[in-house]
Amino acid sequence: MSRTDGGDVARTRPEPVGVRALGTAGLAVTAAGILGNGLAYVAPVLAARQLDAADLSALATALGLIAIASVPGFGLQLAVAVHHARHGHSDTRRAALVTATLCAGALVAATPLLTTALRLPVEVSILSAVTTAAVVLSCRPLGELQGGQRFVRLAVGMVLLAAGRYGGVLVGLLLGLGLTGSLLLGAVSAVLTPLALAALTRPTTATAAPTAPPLGAGRILTGCGATLAMLVVSYADLLLARQLLPAGDAGAYAVGTVLTKGALWAPQVATVLALPRLARGDRRSRTVALALTGACGLLLVLASASAGGLAFRLAGGPDYTHLGGYAPLFAAVGALYAVVFVLLNAAVAAGVRWPAAPLWAGSVVLVVTALSIAPRTVAGLLWCALGTAVVMTLAMAVRAWATPPRAGQPASPDAHDQG
Numbered sequence: 001m002s003r004t005d006g007g008d009v010a011r012t013r014p015e016p017v018g019v020r021a022l023g024t025a026g027l028a029v030t031a032a033g034i035l036g037n038g039l040a041y042v043a044p045v046l047a048a049r050q051l052d053a054a055d056l057s058a059l060a061t062a063l064g065l066i067a068i069a070s071v072p073g074f075g076l077q078l079a080v081a082v083h084h085a086r087h088g089h090s091d092t093r094r095a096a097l098v099t100a101t102l103c104a105g106a107l108v109a110a111t112p113l114l115t116t117a118l119r120l121p122v123e124v125s126i127l128s129a130v131t132t133a134a135v136v137l138s139c140r141p142l143g144e145l146q147g148g149q150r151f152v153r154l155a156v157g158m159v160l161l162a163a164g165r166y167g168g169v170l171v172g173l174l175l176g177l178g179l180t181g182s183l184l185l186g187a188v189s190a191v192l193t194p195l196a197l198a199a200l201t202r203p204t205t206a207t208a209a210p211t212a213p214p215l216g217a218g219r220i221l222t223g224c225g226a227t228l229a230m231l232v233v234s235y236a237d238l239l240l241a242r243q244l245l246p247a248g249d250a251g252a253y254a255v256g257t258v259l260t261k262g263a264l265w266a267p268q269v270a271t272v273l274a275l276p277r278l279a280r281g282d283r284r285s286r287t288v289a290l291a292l293t294g295a296c297g298l299l300l301v302l303a304s305a306s307a308g309g310l311a312f313r314l315a316g317g318p319d320y321t322h323l324g325g326y327a328p329l330f331a332a333v334g335a336l337y338a339v340v341f342v343l344l345n346a347a348v349a350a351g352v353r354w355p356a357a358p359l360w361a362g363s364v365v366l367v368v369t370a371l372s373i374a375p376r377t378v379a380g381l382l383w384c385a386l387g388t389a390v391v392m393t394l395a396m397a398v399r400a401w402a403t404p405p406r407a408g409q410p411a412s413p414d415a416h417d418q419g
Helices: 019-050 053-069 071-087 093-109 111-117 122-147 151-174 178-200 217-244 247-265 268-278 283-306 308-316 318-349 357-372 378-402
Strands: none
Touching: 019 053, 019 151, 019 268, 053 071, 053 093, 053 122, 053 151, 053 178, 071 093, 071 122, 071 217, 071 268, 071 318, 093 111, 093 122, 093 217, 111 122, 122 151, 122 178, 122 268, 151 178, 151 268, 217 247, 217 318, 217 357, 217 378, 247 283, 247 308, 247 318, 247 378, 268 283, 268 318, 283 308, 283 318, 308 318, 318 378, 357 378
């Protein structure tokens, strides 16, 4: 890679990446995501066979708390990836340590409330805080790998994080260690994960000392806000269904949202691969990511339209087959949110101020419309969610095309390294 006479990295366009290399990277990241989601699914299933009802509920609650408290970690990963793609290698350890401390500290501070309101043992809250800190710390090296386009290593890192997050808990359950023993083993495996990831992120070639500006707190807050907004908007209709619909209809809606989540997360590998180039102002990458995401969503909607009954049977069992007519609508909501996710990441990468504002506004509109206008039925809430997703997608698209591209950014020292 070219450098100026003064040793600074020259401002260049992102280096071209071969189609075969991108294909390999995409398959690796997709496989890692499937494995990670699989481990997250296996944990409560195994716990249901190993623990009594009270401990099962406590374990599920602890895993949920860890998932919620770790959301800033994935915002940190987004911020680190964008920062790395723009400026090359820089020291982001302090930013990660502060973020992890705040996330874990929030759980520790909430321990009295969790003990009384959720009837969780004190040790469960403390172990959840330890695991949360380790997960957040692990997100920093993942961001470095993503920002450096080292996608195969990113996939390995994703597997390591999933194994560290759930592997200890699964081993503890298999060994019959009970609630506390399983969470303790899970905390130990989680703490070891950042150490393994540190070895994975070592550069393959010698690099100069970091000269990039430090990662600011504002960038991390922006990444956290974007991640949280996407989480809120993708679950808002499910929470509304729980509150507004009769028990039977709420259960049916919950089954339908399985199709929504599938359509939302299936094409996310395109965003993962495109983000480093989006951070350097490459609009072609945004166009390609949107095209791939939209095509995947369209295929899923068409598949749901032709086999809706089967989709509901697979998602919830034979009792829900009669709801097959709603399958393409649920899939369409997820497909639109997938496009929103691409545009949101592009906005964060472009340094747009308040990138998640349309998502927060859309969430408010969805809640107000569902509470005041929409019929209290599956169809009523579903059409409300679909309309909100359409408006939100249009708003994000208009802003994206109105945002001028960033000036050329320094290419990352390892931008060519797919492994």
